[in-house]
Amino acid sequence: xxxxxxxxxxxxxxxxxxxxxxxxxxxxxxxxxxxxxxxxxxxxxxxxxxxxxxxxxxxxxxxxxxxxxxxxxxxxxxxxxxxxxxxxxxxxxxxxxxxxxxxxxxxxxxxxxxxxxxxxxxxxxxxxxxxxxxxxxxxxxxxxxxxxxxxxxxxxxxxxxxxxxxxxxxxxxxxxxxxxxxxxxxxxxxxxxxxxxxxx
Numbered sequence: 001x002x003x004x005x006x007x008x009x010x011x012x013x014x015x016x017x018x019x020x021x022x023x024x025x026x027x028x029x030x031x032x033x034x035x036x037x038x039x040x041x042x043x044x045x046x047x048x049x050x051x052x053x054x055x056x057x058x059x060x061x062x063x064x065x066x067x068x069x070x071x072x073x074x075x076x077x078x079x080x081x082x083x084x085x086x087x088x089x090x091x092x093x094x095x096x097x098x099x100x101x102x103x104x105x106x107x108x109x110x111x112x113x114x115x116x117x118x119x120x121x122x123x124x125x126x127x128x129x130x131x132x133x134x135x136x137x138x139x140x141x142x143x144x145x146x147x148x149x150x151x152x153x154x155x156x157x158x159x160x161x162x163x164x165x166x167x168x169x170x171x172x173x174x175x176x177x178x179x180x181x182x183x184x185x186x187x188x189x190x191x192x193x194x195x196x197x198x199x200x
Contacts, residue, residue: 007115011079012123014062015072019081020055024048026103039138041167073123075102075116082107085120089163092128097163098135100144113147118186125179133182135175136161148175152185 027035028048035042046054062070071090075083082104087096098121102108121133135153137144138161148155153175162168177185 005077005110005112005115009078010112010115010119011076012073012085012116012119013076014068014070015055015059015074015084017056017059019074019084020052022081022103023055023084024052026101027051036167038141039167039170039172040165042165044165068127071096071124071128073120075112077104077107077112080104083112083116085116085124087124087128087133090128093130095130095132095134096124096128098124098133100147109143111147111150113144114150117147117151117153118182121177121182122186125182130179132176132178135177136163136172137175138166139171139173145173148173153177154181 027045028051045051058070058072062068071087073085074081075085083100083102086099086101088099090096098117100113100117100120102112124130124133135148136159137148139145139158154177156174156176159172159174161170161172
């Protein structure tokens with residue numbers, strides 16, 4: 001694959017059943033030490049079968065809704081699913097914490113997030129009527145911090161975090177993006193503004 005990211009090849013769609021094996025492979029079969037280096041406490045994770053069940057239940061429930069309420073969007077590059085963005089924890093109508101996961105090793109560290117963050121933030125802002133999105137990035141995750149800095153997402157300080165599967169006592173850089181900032185910052189942005197792609 002070409003080392004240079006072509007933003008025209010980037011699309012997004014909702015989570016679908018075909019993504020579940022890819023997500024499970026990422027979380028449960030990545031090289032040893034990969035997640036620990038990002039501040040993940042493996043003892044807090046669901047088992048692989050529990051994760052699969054949770055994802056399938058999420059999809060089944062979403063099918064009953066008039067509009068999608070999935071907090072997971074899939075990143076496609078040249079029609080191939082290569083990662084996802086999630087927002088969790090989430091308080092609908094107020095705020096959520098944003099995450100990025102690139103499953104495909106060859107696509108990591110290439111600046112993909114500069115193109116995918118804006119699109120995913122817009123989707124989550126609209127879908128959950130959020131006032132703001134928070135990014136709480138472990139200080140050792142340098143590449144993720146650089147994405148926020150390149151995009152001009154506002155840095156608000158550091159804090160010790162302990163939520164979800166994050167290791168207790170992890171120091172993180174905190175960034176914040178309000179709905180007004182999203183609208184102003186990216187309303188003229190032409191990259192990666194195609195409508196959300198529906199799963200096949």
